[in-house]
Amino acid sequence: GIQVEQSPPDLILQEGANSTLRCNFSDSVNNLQWFHQNPWGQLINLFYIPSGTKQNGRLSATTVATERYSLLYISSSQTTDSGVYFCAVGQYGNKLVFGAGTILRVKS
Amino acid sequence: DTEVTQTPKHLVMGMTNKKSLKCEQHMGHRAMYWYKQKAKKPPELMFVYSYEKLSINESVPSRFSPECPNSSLLNLHLHALQPEDSALYLCASSHPTGTGGPAQYFGPGTRLTVT
Numbered sequence: 001g002i003q004v005e006q007s008p009p010d011l012i013l014q015e016g017a018n019s020t021l022r023c024n025f026s027d028s029v030n031n032l033q034w035f036h037q038n039p040w041g042q043l044i045n046l047f048y049i050p051s052g053t054k055q056n057g058r059l060s061a062t063t064v065a066t067e068r069y070s071l072l073y074i075s076s077s078q079t080t081d082s083g084v085y086f087c088a089v090g091q092y093g094n095k096l097v098f099g100a101g102t103i104l105r106v107k108s
Numbered sequence: 109d110t111e112v113t114q115t116p117k118h119l120v121m122g123m124t125n126k127k128s129l130k131c132e133q134h135m136g137h138r139a140m141y142w143y144k145q146k147a148k149k150p151p152e153l154m155f156v157y158s159y160e161k162l163s164i165n166e167s168v169p170s171r172f173s174p175e176c177p178n179s180s181l182l183n184l185h186l187h188a189l190q191p192e193d194s195a196l197y198l199c200a201s202s203h204p205t206g207t208g209g210p211a212q213y214f215g216p217g218t219r220l221t222v223t
Contacts, residue, residue: 098150
């Protein structure tokens with residue numbers, strides 16, 4: 001099956017810093033989503049981005065489908081950005097495969 | 109804000125109990141999902157329903173029994189669970205593939221503890 005690798009596995013930032021999270025996948029996909037899981041377990045949709053670039057406030061994402069990677073940019077990080085960031089991809093049907101996640105800690 | 113709701117938020121059950129998890133969505137989606145997430149791991153797909161029919165079962169043990177009574181509701185019936193089944197159970201919904209984009213939206217989860 002498809003492999004999804006996220007990097008870095010852990011990231012510690014000072015409040016106000018910028019960061020880039022990466023997601024590599026091993027095959028072509030028709031679905032790619034970025035999620036933020038908060039400390040209570042809620043998975044929050046950040047982006048649906050199988051290709052192209054999107055921005056939402058301090059967050060933006062780019063997927064280069066031909067090169068099989070996606071990047072999530074967080075600018076001016078805040079303590080509320082802490083949590084686990086997951087990339088998930090789908091190839092066919094409705095099956096999503098998740099990466100292992102990046103644990104982000106933002107310190108004040 | 110989430111438009112997928114799950115009840116209960118927390119559940120503690122013994123290995124001989126029978127319980128059910130409930131999920132509801134009002135986004136007009138016709139695909140619904142159950143995922144299981146163990147601590148410090150990513151969610152793993154268990155079941156997919158598309159147009160109220162079971163379309164994917166990821167070789168889940170029969171002690172987990174899904175049910176989709178209508179397009180808005182999804183249940184997961186639990187019976188004779190093991191302590192290793194303790195996890196966060198997440199429900200999600202989406203349009204079926206090919207219609208309006210298959211972005212999945214997740215509920216807040218039910219945290220299950222089996223004693």
